[in-house]
Amino acid sequence: MNRKYEFLKKIDPETSNLIKGLQAIQGVEGYVSDESISAVADYFSVPVVEVEGVLSFYAQFKRVKPGKHQIAICDGTACHIKGSTQVSEWLTFELGIHPGETDKSGLFSLETVACLGCCSLAPVMSVNGRVYGTLDRKSVVKILKEYENK
Amino acid sequence: MSKIAIKKIRVGVASCGVAAGADAVLELLRNRALPFTVEETGCLGHCYAEPLVEAVLDNGESVFYRNVKADDRDIDNILALGEKDRFEIPPKRKSKELIKVLALAGKIDPTNFDEYVENGGYAGLKRALSMTPAEVVNEVKLSGLRGRGGGGFPTGTKWSFLAAKDTQEKILICNADEGDPGAFMDRSLMESVPHQVLEGMLIAAYATGATKLFIYCRAEYPMAIKHLKIAIEQIYAHRLNTVGDRVLEIIIKEGAGAFVCGEETALIASLEGQRGTPRFRPPFPTDKGWQGHPSMINNVETFGNVPLILREGAEAFAAIGTEGSKGTKLFALAGDLKNPGLVEVPMGTTLREIVFDIGGADPDKVKAVQTGGPSGGCIPVELFDTPVDYDSLKKLGAIMGSGGMIVIGNDRCMVETARYFLDFTHRESCGKCTFCRVGTTRMFETLERIVAGQGEMSDLAFLEDIGPKIRAGSLCGLGQTAPNPVLATLRFFRHEYEEHVKDHRCEAMQCDAFVDMYLDRAKCIKCKLCIKNCPIGAISDDFAIDNTKCTKCNACKEICPKKTIFRVKKGELL
Ligand SMILES: Cc1cc2nc3c(=O)[nH]c(=O)nc-3n(C[C@H](O)[C@H](O)[C@H](O)COP(=O)(O)O)c2cc1C
Numbered sequence: 001m002n003r004k005y006e007f008l009k010k011i012d013p014e015t016s017n018l019i020k021g022l023q024a025i026q027g028v029e030g031y032v033s034d035e036s037i038s039a040v041a042d043y044f045s046v047p048v049v050e051v052e053g054v055l056s057f058y059a060q061f062k063r064v065k066p067g068k069h070q071i072a073i074c075d076g077t078a079c080h081i082k083g084s085t086q087v088s089e090w091l092t093f094e095l096g097i098h099p100g101e102t103d104k105s106g107l108f109s110l111e112t113v114a115c116l117g118c119c120s121l122a123p124v125m126s127v128n129g130r131v132y133g134t135l136d137r138k139s140v141v142k143i144l145k146e147y148e149n150k
Numbered sequence: 151m152s153k154i155a156i157k158k159i160r161v162g163v164a165s166c167g168v169a170a171g172a173d174a175v176l177e178l179l180r181n182r183a184l185p186f187t188v189e190e191t192g193c194l195g196h197c198y199a200e201p202l203v204e205a206v207l208d209n210g211e212s213v214f215y216r217n218v219k220a221d222d223r224d225i226d227n228i229l230a231l232g233e234k235d236r237f238e239i240p241p242k243r244k245s246k247e248l249i250k251v252l253a254l255a256g257k258i259d260p261t262n263f264d265e266y267v268e269n270g271g272y273a274g275l276k277r278a279l280s281m282t283p284a285e286v287v288n289e290v291k292l293s294g295l296r297g298r299g300g301g302g303f304p305t306g307t308k309w310s311f312l313a314a315k316d317t318q319e320k321i322l323i324c325n326a327d328e329g330d331p332g333a334f335m336d337r338s339l340m341e342s343v344p345h346q347v348l349e350g351m352l353i354a355a356y357a358t359g360a361t362k363l364f365i366y367c368r369a370e371y372p373m374a375i376k377h378l379k380i381a382i383e384q385i386y387a388h389r390l391n392t393v394g395d396r397v398l399e400i401i402i403k404e405g406a407g408a409f410v411c412g413e414e415t416a417l418i419a420s421l422e423g424q425r426g427t428p429r430f431r432p433p434f435p436t437d438k439g440w441q442g443h444p445s446m447i448n449n450v451e452t453f454g455n456v457p458l459i460l461r462e463g464a465e466a467f468a469a470i471g472t473e474g475s476k477g478t479k480l481f482a483l484a485g486d487l488k489n490p491g492l493v494e495v496p497m498g499t500t501l502r503e504i505v506f507d508i509g510g511a512d513p514d515k516v517k518a519v520q521t522g523g524p525s526g527g528c529i530p531v532e533l534f535d536t537p538v539d540y541d542s543l544k545k546l547g548a549i550m551g552s553g554g555m556i557v558i559g560n561d562r563c564m565v566e567t568a569r570y571f572l573d574f575t576h577r578e579s580c581g582k583c584t585f586c587r588v589g590t591t592r593m594f595e596t597l598e599r600i601v602a603g604q605g606e607m608s609d610l611a612f613l614e615d616i617g618p619k620i621r622a623g624s625l626c627g628l629g630q631t632a633p634n635p636v637l638a639t640l641r642f643f644r645h646e647y648e649e650h651v652k653d654h655r656c657e658a659m660q661c662d663a664f665v666d667m668y669l670d671r672a673k674c675i676k677c678k679l680c681i682k683n684c685p686i687g688a689i690s691d692d693f694a695i696d697n698t699k700c701t702k703c704n705a706c707k708e709i710c711p712k713k714t715i716f717r718v719k720k721g722e723l724l
Contacts, residue, residue, distance in 0.1 A: 014423075015422070015423045016421065016422045016423040016441070017423060018423035018424075019403075019404075019406055019420065019423050020403070020404070020423075022406075023369070023404060023406065044423075053425055054423065054424060054425055057408060057425040057426060057580075058406035058407050058408050058426075059406070059407035059408060060369055060405075060406040060407035061406065075331070076331035076332050077331045077332030077484075077485075077520065077523060077524075077554065077556045077570070077571075078331075078332050078484035078485050078490075078556055080331075080570050081485050081486065081556060081558065081559075081562055081567070082485070082486075083704070086703055086704050086705075089701065089703045090685070090703065090705065093685035093686070093703070093705075094685075113370070113407075114329070114331045114407070114409065114574070115329075115330075115331035115332060115333075115370070116165075116370060117165060117328070117333075117334040117337045117370065117371065118165055118166050118169045118197075118334070119332050119333075119334055119482055119484035119490065119554075119556075120166060120197030120198060120482075120483070120484050120490030120491050120492075121166060121169050121170060121197065121200075121490075122484060122485075122490075124169060129372065130168075130169075131165065131168065131169035132169065133166075133169045133170055136708055137683070137704075137705050137708050137709060138708075138709070
């Protein structure tokens with residue numbers, strides 16, 4: 001097995017751990033590459049197509065390398081009601097990318113997620129897992145500036 | 151008079167608290183050399199007041215501080231027990247709430263085993279272990295507890311199905327997928343009192359003879375997962391996982407972002423490492439579940455109720471609530487209201503009490519509430535005297551669901567809200583059943599047309615025709631309930647649909663297709679902030695908005711210090 005993926009060995013190679021294996025890959029590399037799919041298929045002794053089948057079913061898995069700072073716009077019900085569509089538009093204007101994309105410099109990537117569970121602070125977004133609440137245009141721009149300089 | 155001193159300080163650092171900045175407040179407090187401890191705690195349910203800090207005094211009382219900022223002024227104010235920003239639970243809310251399941255949330259450190267035990271934790275398990283398994287099942291039956299995951303199935307009855315199985319391996323699964331966008335009851339409970347959920351699971355394992363315990367938790371809840379992991383290690387260390395003659399294994403599995411995996415057969419498929427598609431029942435999971443073994447699934451909150459029942463007895467539990475719905479229920483209250491948060495009320499409390507008395511919503515500004523998320527329906531304000539229990543909500547075409555409750559204000563469009571839910575369900579449909587896969591997509595496309603101003607009256611008839619067909623032709627609850635938001639809005643807010651179609655008008659001024667941005671030049675102070683902030687240069691130097699260019703993103707409306715920019719009906723004020 002490719003030395004890069006030796007960390008998989010911490011997981012019991014029974015097929016019920018397939019999702020766990022993919023999550024471990026994404027945890028380390030930020031996404032699931034073609035190369036890692038073969039490694040997972042090998043490790044769990046299942047065909048590549050089965051790994052792809054599982055992978056494509058779940059929204060969590062990314063197939064392209066995300067940016068350094070990963071922005072998730074919450075589009076849960078409360079956030080939607082409170083204007084997440086506009087938050088998304090503002091981010092697109094500022095960054096020049098749409099949800100699902102990474103900017104050219106590889107600094108930011110943008111995605112929409114179903115719910116971050118912080119509904120009472122709607123609208124919210126998270127950057128690298130940290131949640132920011134009660135967003136308006138000003139705070140969105142400010143948060144982006146902070147990360148640009150990080 | 152001797153001076154009252156602070157004994158310790160607690161900072162609520164559940165996800166909502168952290169999002170509001172509680173972690174920075176905690177750090178500032180810990181950087182001070184203080185003669186008492188600064189502890190982390192979970193969620194008190196008053197999200198609108200986060201970050202929330204509690205100063206526990208040496209006379210046993212507490213002073214709370216709300217919306218604390220991470221600066222020295224606010225910290226000094228707390229340490230001096232100042233009057234600024236003091237927080238008290240609004241009296242109206244206090245009188246309507248009944249805190250049972252959440253009694254320890256925000257009161258103890260979630261990662262501290264001893265604190266849980268000192269406050270009555272594991273007394274329920276202890277009592278259960280002194281009874282026979284059959285007696286425990288019976289106790290839960292007598293309590294009248296029904297599943298909190300949405301279906302409302304009697305919990306004791308479900309337990310008796312698994313208990314009756316005579317096999318080597320039996321599986322117990324805690325459903326912590328909480329996929330309903332707009333719900334966070336389970337998250338709060340797991341983050342704030344993880345041991346309570348686990349105690350419920352251990353009691354269930356003893357009662358049913360289960361050997362392996364799974365918690366299927368959505369990956370979006372890192373703090374819940376962390377706290378559960380710590381709690382499980384503590385359980386192992388104290389050997390509480392030995393019930394009767396069995397040593398139980400407790401395993402956490404993270405979901406991977408699929409709503410349908412909250413459905414029990416899909417969840418089991420996902421636990422097995424497969425695509426999470428539901429299958430036909432029977433066989434029911436209690437007959438044939440995880441890897442063929444009898445398996446039983448209960449929701450987080452369901453398990454969270456169990457220790458109370460065992461500790462206080464079935465009778466005390468059944469004394470709360472209504473005829474068919476016993477105990478209390480947690481609701482995640484959010485949307486257009488003053489005091490969003492996590493609330494706990496006796497079953498049978500009316501929507502009016504929850505939304506207005508507890509949530510502090512303005513009665514003149516609310517038109518509906520959505521219960522049960524994308525599977526539920528919206529209930530118009532005229533019907534707010536409906537008691538919240540499983541059966542009353544069902545009659546209105548809504549459902550209790552797991553407890554997400556979104557308040558919808560007058561300035562929201564119901565057609566757009568229905569479109570939002572169908573956008574969600576059509577994407578989350580696993581694709582197995584044709585009616586669900588294609589039907590929800592057709593519904594979504596139709597709604598998209600209506601909000602874009604291209605709807606026809608025949609579209610409304612189409613929606614009403616296809617809805618029941620999707621219900622009938624779908625294998626699982628996702629498809630069976632997906633049409634609910636559309637059918638309910640068509641029933642209660644038909645005039646809004648008709649307005650969109652016939653008059654090209656959106657009363658709430660929300661649907662961009664029917665809206666122009668209008669700047670009231672008489673009130674404008676010419677600060678040019680709007681011009682600078684328009685991302686696409688649609689505002690000219692003399693403050694005219696080019697509505698053919700404008701994308702209605704509201705950037706100008708938000709930035710205007712004098713509030714001179716409005717959304718108006720297209721073509722009306724130009
Ligand atoms: C599409 C769909 C999503 C569901 N999502 C959840 C969920 O997130 N959490 C949950 O506890 N139950 C969910 N359920 C209900 C479960 O299938 C199941 O009824 C429940 O977990 C049983 O536990 P209970 O008896 O304690 O309520 C969902 C059902 C469907 C059809």
